[in-house]
Amino acid sequence: PERKLAQGSGLAKVANIIAVTSCKGGVGKSTVAGMLAVNLAKRGYRTGLLDADIFGPSVPTLFQLHETGVETNADEYIVPRDSEGVSVMSFGFMLGDQPAVMRGPMVSNFVQQLLHQVAWGELDYLVVDFPPGTGDVQLTLSQQAQIDAAVIVTTPHALSLTDVRKGILMFEKVDVPVIGVVENMAYFICDGCEKKHYIFGPSGGNSLQERFGLETLATLPLRNSLQGNIDALAATPESSATTDAVVM
Amino acid sequence: PERKLAQGSGLAKVANIIAVTSCKGGVGKSTVAGMLAVNLAKRGYRTGLLDADIFGPSVPTLFQLHETGVETNADEYIVPRDSEGVSVMSFGFMLGDQPAVMRGPMVSNFVQQLLHQVAWGELDYLVVDFPPGTGDVQLTLSQQAQIDAAVIVTTPHALSLTDVRKGILMFEKVDVPVIGVVENMAYFICDGCEKKHYIFGPSGGNSLQERFGLETLATLPLRNSLQGNIDALAATPESSATTDAVVM
Numbered sequence A, B: 001p002e003r004k005l006a007q008g009s010g011l012a013k014v015a016n017i018i019a020v021t022s023c024k025g026g027v028g029k030s031t032v033a034g035m036l037a038v039n040l041a042k043r044g045y046r047t048g049l050l051d052a053d054i055f056g057p058s059v060p061t062l063f064q065l066h067e068t069g070v071e072t073n074a075d076e077y078i079v080p081r082d083s084e085g086v087s088v089m090s091f092g093f094m095l096g097d098q099p100a101v102m103r104g105p106m107v108s109n110f111v112q113q114l115l116h117q118v119a120w121g122e123l124d125y126l127v128v129d130f131p132p133g134t135g136d137v138q139l140t141l142s143q144q145a146q147i148d149a150a151v152i153v154t155t156p157h158a159l160s161l162t163d164v165r166k167g168i169l170m171f172e173k174v175d176v177p178v179i180g181v182v183e184n185m186a187y188f189i190c191d192g193c194e195k196k197h198y199i200f201g202p203s204g205g206n207s208l209q210e211r212f213g214l215e216t217l218a219t220l221p222l223r224n225s226l227q228g229n230i231d232a233l234a235a236t237p238e239s240s241a242t243t244d245a246v247v248m
């Protein structure tokens, strides 16, 4: 799409910018963002992943990239790292293990850098991992990052229709279409006997469809010890469904 | 313990005030608080449960108490409701389904009411369900509520040693001893074949013991569809361990 970008923005040659969002923390939003990025790369798309959660960066853990330090090129753009075929950038590469301690204006400054000052190059898709929530932070970020479409990640037990409604309204304000919802931790299949367990209760998909016309793009299972196994997760059939919806 | 209470405070005859806290939302803190209160009541202690999470009240859902409206007695004290043998009070009884929309001073006003303006009567234990987090809100609440001891609820995947450290420091500032940690969602036992699954990874108990000398009071399993089944959850052997630690 036509972008209004400042001269020299690193986003200039990025075709599609997809936001992966959530109403609450801990629902697996970052995991889904990573999984989506890896899947897109596996399908041959040039893909980037921007970890925009300054206070809770997840990319280093997700992709097992624990070395700190950020490289800059001759034109002083930050060079993203390559992992599992995806160009990744995270504030976590600058922080290491320390939590970010800073106020609003400085945060927004760093986010601007991660968006426009990174040598993203020519990408088909840039996946942006949002900080959890549906407030002003997310609204501003949607505008700054020129988001083309958004996905909302939920779980059966964290689903709050009030919160989802807030999120939808927030995206409407900035003209960002919500492709749909990914329901994570929806069930668990025992590898001992194949029994399917709806541990956190029934899926919330129907009420989302009825209330908001929101489609459930995929229903992802609870998996044993996901830590650091983004490639294995991306290889699952359920994760393909999310990628299909984004690519179509 | 000796309490410095304003004249006529509803807390005047409450013997022990126990805070159930967490560093992040969604770890099952309210579930553990409810379970602890029900267990204490089952053991014959006169028990109260104060839902101090104004923005995210959980008691109505947990105890299936969906009628709104709050009763006051002749002395204009709020009368707590009786459920499963526990005297419960929650801002959710005033709100119903609507989320609270208010600022700091008003919140602190309502919390003061729920603490001192409720006819708690003579209680052996008052369990206070804190809002999630380890910041100023929790610090102020610890002081206002005259907390005698605290329990921290975690999960294997939400465990952040940095956050736990913040929480410990916060409680130290207000001289509140942390009894220990309850690790929730630690494993899942398939009822089809009895296989034990550590879905969210290994227990974090050892590092908590080593780093902070924090004891793990209980390791609670993931259970199928907990919603509204506080009594069933309280009846489990794992939940007894938490109650033992509080009572000793």
Ligand SMILES: Nc1ncnc2c1ncn2[C@@H]1O[C@H](COP(=O)(O)OP(=O)(O)O)[C@@H](O)[C@H]1O
Binding pocket: A022, A024, A025, A026, A027, A028, A029, A030, A031, A032, A058, A132, A184, A185, A220, A221, A222, A223, A224, A225, A226, A227, B157, B158, B199, B200
């Ligand atoms: N489907 C799943 N099965 C098991 N664990 C999961 C699943 N999805 C996420 N997790 C785990 O839950 C935790 C939170 O996930 P994360 O992606 O960081 O959530 P968020 O970005 O919403 O805070 C992580 O430890 C992650 O490995």
Ligand SMILES: Nc1ncnc2c1ncn2[C@@H]1O[C@H](COP(=O)(O)OP(=O)(O)O)[C@@H](O)[C@H]1O
Binding pocket: A157, A158, A199, A200, B022, B024, B025, B026, B027, B028, B029, B030, B031, B032, B058, B132, B184, B185, B220, B221, B222, B223, B224, B225, B226, B227
């Ligand atoms: N051990 C458990 N097994 C299954 N579901 C759980 C467990 N503990 C909590 N839950 C569910 O997780 C959700 C969050 O629990 P809650 O007690 O409200 O957490 P918090 O107070 O930390 O936000 C609720 O839907 C609850 O029923």
Ligand SMILES: [Zn+2]
Binding pocket: A190, A191, A192, A193, A194, A195, B190, B191, B192, B193, B194, B195
């Ligand atoms: Zn089984």
